[in-house]
Amino acid sequence: MGKKIVVIGGVAAGPKAACRVKRLMQDAEVTIVDQDTLISYGGCGIPYYVSGDVSDEAELRSTSFHMVRNEEFFKDAKGIIVKTGTRAVAIDRQNKTVKVEDVASGNEEVIPYDILMIATGSKPFILPIPGVDLDGVFTISDLHKAIEIKDRIAKGKVDTAVVIGGGAIGLEMAEAFKDLWGVKTSVVEFMPQVLPRIVDFPMASMLTKHMRDNDVDIFLGEGATEIIGENGKVTGLRTAKRTIDADIVIMAAGVRPRSEIAVDAGLQTSPMGAIVVNERMQTSDPFIYAAGDCVEVVNLVSGKKFYAPLGSLANKEGRVVGDNMAGIPSTFKGAVGSFIMKAFDVCIGATGLSRDVALAEGYDADVALTAPSDRAHFFPTESIVCFQMVFDRRTRKVLGLQGFGPMGDGISARIDAAAAYISMGASIDDFGTLEMAYAPPFSAAIDSINAIAYVADNLCDGRLRKTSLGSFLSWMDDFSTQPDWLALDIRHPLEAGPFVEKFGTAKWLAIPYNEIRAHHEQLPKDKKLIILCDAGTRSFEIQSFLDSIGISNTKVLSGGFNMIRRIGVDWYPE
């Protein structure tokens, strides 16, 4: 008889490790225990199940060849014993046993192990506010809750919804409510932007505008203070500023590692409670592995440990656990934290560190912005995409990349290439020559990822001097904040004309890009020129030229009007 392997947790990392180790050691006795009755599901698919894109929850628990991954499947196809409805209560490391409890009957059992894996996942963070126990308040933490949410909507019981938390799950749920079901939906986010720490202000602002354009109300910088109800049922949500009606409240305020059993067993955990593992996913007890949302992993950019509860990482970590349990010393070196999300007709993605996180980590971080075509600009399906690169000025290392563009795989292509490159320590210069497969239907000869690296290169070397989007927007709101600024709009006269008309030549001077060399004598010497075009590229060219003739009091607005239009401003001429 082979080794006894016990896996606690049957969603992602656990089953992956169990199946892998069983394949590698067919004589092993592999047992998965899970307190839930529904296991091995794609939790990231829940918003799409609620929206109706996925019609049946069983699809989330099925293989690509349409078998439901239940106890019978694991037994017949995989040779693995699965005990559902079975909660692991305690680990006895001395005697190498796990005490489990049948959730329904309360009966206890002691299961011996040679090797143990903890894959207990995460638990939703419950805000410490009144009303969280009201009927109609949900977290997105398992399939049962998803089924109940969809059931309520499908039965017409939900006219209004509030989502607490503008992270990925919250925004995906908001789209699900609004898009298919037409539920009046609001998102309340405590931080001043959506997707905090994942993307920075410009990207978050474009996403917010797009969601608002699709009738999702988004309230930023507002914490939920109370969930209110009547007769035990939720009726709304209060913030410091308003009360919002709600038949349903989704609490999507982040997750925490579910690691009590590891803590109780004396395994090393991080201050936030994540289980500490090495590259082979071993805990501080070499006979116990852990993976998935209950562990922390190395951030391949910063080199520090971080908490990255992502289903895609859980599966990769799980395979590494399976290898190691079978004696193959595979390693999981870490992650860069890649992220992508659909929101109505757009998608937003990121990898590596955001500017805010990079600054907090002590990097000499700066950002490059641009907004070029996603493929050959003459190809019919061309669209504008917006990218922000985060880089370290001192080492020229690329720390992160964020992208916003039309729904499709074009943003993925750049984010994924960046993730591969960043995980290998690539610099701005590497990104400048990164070889994206080129044909006009797919990319530009100078791909957007090269273009953003060129911007970073010019910034890093001090050739390009920019104003921040925030400073520019402040000035546009109130010219008196920077009385000596003058917009130099180098776009086509048809584009620049309405701005000159609205703001006057004292604030808005228009000279087309291709006429600056001939007519630069029209430029005032006593003003700071804010050079404006669509993407920022032409503006940099003009800044370089003006420098050469002694007009150096200039700044470029990177990303230009392509980005401004997507962020949405109230001063845009009709």
Added chain:
Amino acid sequence: MGKKIVVIGGVAAGPKAACRVKRLMQDAEVTIVDQDTLISYGGCGIPYYVSGDVSDEAELRSTSFHMVRNEEFFKDAKGIIVKTGTRAVAIDRQNKTVKVEDVASGNEEVIPYDILMIATGSKPFILPIPGVDLDGVFTISDLHKAIEIKDRIAKGKVDTAVVIGGGAIGLEMAEAFKDLWGVKTSVVEFMPQVLPRIVDFPMASMLTKHMRDNDVDIFLGEGATEIIGENGKVTGLRTAKRTIDADIVIMAAGVRPRSEIAVDAGLQTSPMGAIVVNERMQTSDPFIYAAGDCVEVVNLVSGKKFYAPLGSLANKEGRVVGDNMAGIPSTFKGAVGSFIMKAFDVCIGATGLSRDVALAEGYDADVALTAPSDRAHFFPTESIVCFQMVFDRRTRKVLGLQGFGPMGDGISARIDAAAAYISMGASIDDFGTLEMAYAPPFSAAIDSINAIAYVADNLCDGRLRKTSLGSFLSWMDDFSTQPDWLALDIRHPLEAGPFVEKFGTAKWLAIPYNEIRAHHEQLPKDKKLIILCDAGTRSFEIQSFLDSIGISNTKVLSGGFNMIRRIGVDWYPE
């Protein structure tokens, strides 16, 4: 007055370098000479101009902000002198001058330089066969030819077309003729597959089938022997096997570096005539740079020099030239040869070395194949994608990746990530944990690129034993070639049933995947089992299980029926 910089060639690398160096050194006098009158165009867009996706050739010569890049544009916007219709005749390195000739008048002029750049591009390879000078025989080498081709089609003068060469340009032109204009189109390729050396047999076969399904005739392993005509006009093409009618013949048999002027000047060139440059794109004369289709660069996989005439590389190399001419020591380290192409409703991409090239280079090369979902299999827009990974068994280095799937950016995402990773020397194990941004609308929790790495890992460690697609197809054509083989079809009985019925249980045994553990006693011991499923994944699981019970005379068909269906076979049951 600043330095005199002269650039020979005004299509891609030349203008890029000229504009960059002018930005960096505004006092430089930068001159571009080009023998053509139309310059700075996207040559890769020609098939899309011919197809009508791009309506006007001027779009190929325009900026993203819709200015035509002509002499006036370069002068006004960039401060660069462009002399079109001006052929560079000779370089006098001693006196640092270039002799140029006005193509129309024959007048000669001598232009002095401080720094020179050669960006003369490539010239089409003209097959040494009779008839190449007939009216109606075209190469795709400049915009004038493209304009004339489209003009002939638009005027209804083209009913039949033959393309010589099944490379990217040839296939793109074939699609252009067929798709929009309904021209009866044939492709003749000398090698036994399309896209030779770029992709391997399985990928090429799927593409061939898709193009044939779209009514493009493709004749493989047939060299053009003669172009035939009447009254000086082309009427058809002969191969050893047939004569094909043609009102137009496109010769797309590859390109060669256009480097005569460099050779005459005594600069170092490769045996095939490509100009030799260092990482800073300097030729053997430090005052002369070269870039684009006239140079060879380092292959970042093999470390050897190779010829990669791609517009995307030309632009990146051009920027490096511009930097260096201005004293910034930027480097172009090399390329991995990324490739992507649209063909009707599919796309095909590749990066790094193909198996055939890797074997020729002396690697211990092997391939992994798989055909999984391109995103969460429960997401409505899911499709099957086929990937082949080329790896070195000895070092576990990934040498290349090839992908085939539905038209869109999904293949790009994997090819681009692979290009970034391969250029950094990534191994199979790195690919196994490569972090592709995950959400169900974009990818699977275990992305297809991880899945193909898992296959490679299992192959490399000897856990997975496969039969080649070629061997399997041969056996299906004639069972007597391998009399002891038996197909073990583990798909759903509804899928496997028709095969059992057609081929009989002596050749085709069907036991569903999830019943093998219970019913393995049905398996004969005296046969070699070829295990078959849709992608190959389940087959590997079954192989592992059978190994553990002593049935080890088995092989897996990687890629399975997902790939077989896309390649197209005549034995498929109705």
